[in-house]
Amino acid sequence: MAKIVAVIDIGSNSARMAVFARTSRYGFYLLEECKSRVRISEGSYENDGFLQEIPMQRTLQALKNFTQVAKSKGARKIFCVATSALRDAPNSRDFLQRAKREAGVQIKIIDGDKEAYFGALACLNLLHQNEGITIDVGGGSSECALLNGGAIVQKISLDIGAIRIKELFFDGKNDIEGAKSFIKKELEKLPSIFSHKYALGIGGSIRALSKIIAKERGVAFLHGLEVEAQYYLDFCKKICNGSSSNLKDMGFNEDRLDSIRGGALIFASLLEYFGVKKVITSGVGVREGVFLQDLLRGHNGRFPKGFNPSFRSLLDRFEGKHSLGKEIKREALRLFDVLSPLHSLSSELKKPLAIASRLSMLGEVLGCHSCSLHSSYLAFNGLEYGYSYQERQLVKTLIEYSNKKTPKESKFKHLSLKDLKILTDILALAKILATKDCKLEYRLDSDNDLHIIGESYLARDQIQKISKNFDFGIEFGEKTLSRVFHKTHYQVSF
Template sequence: MRISEGAYENGGNLQSHAMERAFNALREFLHIAHHYNTRKILCVATSAVRDAPNKHEFLHRIKKELGLNIKVIDGKTEALLGAIAASNLLPIEDGVTIDIGGGSTELALIQKRRVIDTVSLDLGTVRLKELFFDNDAPIKQALAFIHNELAKIPPHFTSKTAVGIGGTIRALSKAIMAKNKYPLDKVHGFAFSISDEKKFIDKLISAPVLKLKKFHIKKDRYDTIKEGTLIFREVLKTVGAKDVITSGAGVREGVFLKDLLRNSNYLFPHNFEPSVKSLLDRFCIDEKTQKCHYRLSKKLYEALYSIFDERKEYEKVLLIAAKLLNIGIKVEFYEHHKHSSYIVLNDLQYNLTHKEIVTIAALVRFHKRKLPNEGFVKTFRELLPHENILNWLSFILSLAETLNKDLTCPNIAVSFADKKLHIHTTEPLYLAKEEIKNLQKPAAFAILFD
């Protein structure tokens, strides 16, 4: 909507063209909500509206003509909402969230997934653009303004990890991904080292607008990307961050989660995986078999992990892969492993690292007797574990599915010693025994049924 456009050069007052644009957008958003028979609508306004002397004119018109109540939230609440989204939807325990908007920048300190403190600064991309960049003011003046606001950040706001929220940081992360030919087309959860990208960030800030295309910046970000990146760079220095993880979720998701989790301290349970649950709800057609694959995979892993994963770093991804193994059947049976992998790569989003997502996709892609092939591994090599680890995980998943070939979910015990994998069971498992002969193994050992 860019409702703040023109406001900061006019005493903070919302301009008529920006209010009209926002009105039109809200009217059509309501059309969409009504189409889906939405029963509850949450609408909040942030910096531009809360700072505007004429905000009541805008809010009154929206209420009168559209019947929509807009809640104007303060800066600390805005920071809290972004932090709620980050702590629930990103694989982090600690960090400082940095949400750069048009009129303000919000920070929140997260420790052990809990929001400890928040701060809001009158420092935003549009505000900086209209006060300095549009007037061709020396960058020293903009920096002085930025540093004056950054002085308001409490000294305990420090963390090695910065969580980037908002359009500026997503655009910057996408540019870094394009520059580095990053193999996964997913900005949520993308992480980078600040020292690795410092030179790129500095060059972007000083680049002429007409050269921004060379930095992989899209046209709709030309007018504010330099301002936003300048703010981001200076905030990163202030909080002492070494690494950035990008959030595709922000205030919008925070509004929803704050309402949803209002009785649980705004947090999902510790081991809850929202994206995994979503995929299972939409694509799992055989819950009994899915649970069986999980149970068998866990037993096999417990018997074998000391060979390839002594610190048990990959148990989590293996067991998620076991749950999502056959979700592609909902699309088509014979090539379901390919569909499962595609769905995981593109729709597994929240609370997982990119390395975890790609590893899970590889495991479900190659669970049909074969180990991961070189083509797939080459494409995603920087995000995959060592080949030996990947092959063992893939083998365990394939063996678990094979043991349940007759869909009876057999009761088994597993042990490994002297290069022999013993599967103890009273079940005949004729089909499984025949198919196991064709399984590719990650090392030389025998599979024996006792």
């Protein structure tokens, strides 16, 4: 497979391109992303589905520019797929020939079932939650897939999309009841098996909704954002009843003002029909699905068990040849187990601790100064796929406070400051104690002091400097070096 791969998706509303860079067999990251509001379906729903000349010209120009960008990034392979607008258009073959001739792009029109599959494949592999119903509200159609037990159970495509609803019911009129009736009729096609408490939201309309909600909640990323379904339902109702000026005041971009009402109405209708309790926004969709189908061919569309492409890509790009990341992870997990009588932490917290430990020295790529700060930044922003926002935030916090700083508060619902501090203390110790040769011994005595046996003189000196901040005493061999700090400066009972 080519190292740099571009995927173009021509939707009814926008044409988008994603350029992916592979760093190893399965590791990859998003190198470039482009979008153009080509509105290829503009006027088509009022003209028996025929694509109109001006929208086609816009799309051809965007395709030319996309291929230029892809090649400038080193793409050796370019996939291009088209969805609802082209599969519905009687003159789609003419457009495909023009795209090949004028832009040098070979377009593949995919049916609704395949479109639903690509979105589901992306969520299945790149979201932290891979059970639920994917909902992809597009411009001309909406695709849904039921995910259960790590597999795609069923898929369906419905002829309801934000642009289709806009042109049929909102342009020059405000026929909300007609739009609701039209959507309701399409929903009758859904099999009864489509019911789940989780909805995985895909597509531009849903991302536009989530972007405003994320801003309200102070969340930096959309991918993996978790919000109660009722919040979306209330928001969508407000949108459907609002004017263009109201929508702009809500924070919607100019290019969404005329289509977001249709998209919100469809999304709210699907949420209610499926009985959804929580919405998880997906930043991935058809483009990622096309890329993954190529990347994972011969592997049943799944990564190897326990594999995460973002984690692997970070190590591929930033881990130094002589990094002690593996050894730090090893010592951190050993310390977690040895200190377990002092804490009541769930064993599930070993996962973020292991990730933070393994990535804690990535910042060395920029030098030793502020290594923890740089490592935390790379981890937080680089763990793009397969982690929730809370998991990324926890990994960032553990790395950032594994040096000399002490966290003053916990921003995690199920993790107290005391628990957060024991995790940062463990990582701080592991970073000091890690060596290529594992010769250390740990034991906890009856006074709940940690005995470290086999440490180097330098490690002993470094630990002595920071042990006053620990919530437990430390002894080296038989000689107590830091219990005095523990008893004098920081007394915490477990």
